[in-house]
Amino acid sequence: MVKNSFISVISQEEKDENRGSVEFQIVSFTNRIRRLTSHLQLHKKDYLSQRGLRKILGKRQRLLSYLSKKNRICYKELINRLDIRESKTR
Numbered sequence: 001m002v003k004n005s006f007i008s009v010i011s012q013e014e015k016d017e018n019r020g021s022v023e024f025q026i027v028s029f030t031n032r033i034r035r036l037t038s039h040l041q042l043h044k045k046d047y048l049s050q051r052g053l054r055k056i057l058g059k060r061q062r063l064l065s066y067l068s069k070k071n072r073i074c075y076k077e078l079i080n081r082l083d084i085r086e087s088k089t090r
């Protein structure tokens with residue numbers, strides 16, 4: 001019983017923050033990328049973290065391309081707010 005009430009509280013919080021939205025995911029990936037980048041400046045030979053960084057960069061790039069196709073205005077605002085470069089178009 002206690003576990004179910006805890007899960008319902010978590011689901012209520014997630015609904016308020018809308019953690020599933022593309023914008024929230026891009027922001028969280030950007031925060032993780034910045035944290036890993038600062039870690040890798042200190043630990044240059046941490047190859048496992050480098051691999052994780054490349055995977056996160058790929059995920060963020062795919063989400064950014066999806067957002068640019070679906071909602072170009074929101075994409076531009078998010079790019080400016082996060083201070084990241086716009087993706088290259090093929």
